[in-house]
């Protein structure tokens with residue numbers, strides 16, 4: 595009969611190797627998922643069941659951003675643990691300080707933005723687009739800039755891309771009025787062109803103030819332009835997504851912009867993986 599202490603030591607060693615491997619892959623958390631144990635569930639589980647349980651039934655669901663896909667997933671239970679070395683993902687007050695050169699309430703800030711003429715985009719906009727959603731949100735979603743529909747209505751993520759974003763939010767069991775949605779730029783670039791660096795530089799203080807006042811537990815950056823602006827990088831989406839970054843002490847998860855998913859539905863599988871990461875990170879922080 596083997597020594598229980600040796601068995602425990604061996605298990606601890608294996609767990610450590612597993613966690614270090616996940617951390618080396620850039621993961622801040624690991625998700626432990628499995629079926630709820632039933633009294634009759636006494637037999638051995640297939641070796642790959644735990645990993646399969648983490649994956650939503652994409653193959654059977656043509657659109658992963660429907661409540662259907664989560665209904666099927668609800669047979670599993672998941673818990674998430676932070677990996678060593680990611681303690682800094684806890685929002686730090688120092689990283690989220692309120693700027694003294696801007697209003698310290700969102701209503702006044704929105705009025706200031708509506709009159710802003712700091713960059714050339716003020717000349718072609720119909721409306722500024724400040725934000726939508728809850729100021730108490732734990733999840734803050736950031737896109738690149740308003741498009742035509744947003745410019746006309748003065749609200750972020752309306753039109754077809756907005757409808758898809760609503761489905762994405764619903765897929766992680768939240769509602770639009772429970773999250774905070776905004777863009778890096780508050781005015782529409784002509785013909786929806788990519789924002790120029792000087793426009794981002796001029797507008798970024800407004801976003802920083804929004805972040806400092808909302809103080810979300812997690813940022814989800816939608817689209818490469820938003821991710822690059824926030825992380826100050828030129829890296830590709832392929833190298834950025836699937837990982838958890840940090841923006842001023844707040845965990846940041848990149849994923850595709852809904853408009854990109856409308857143009858290329860084949861990306862929805864990866865976007866769904868990102869949303870699961872968002873959901874699990876919120877759970878790990880006790881924010882959902």
Ligand code: SF4
Pocket residue numbers: 707710711712713714715716722779780781793796797
């Ligand atoms: S994009 Fe931003 S900085 Fe430029 S005019 Fe609009 S609010 Fe001002």
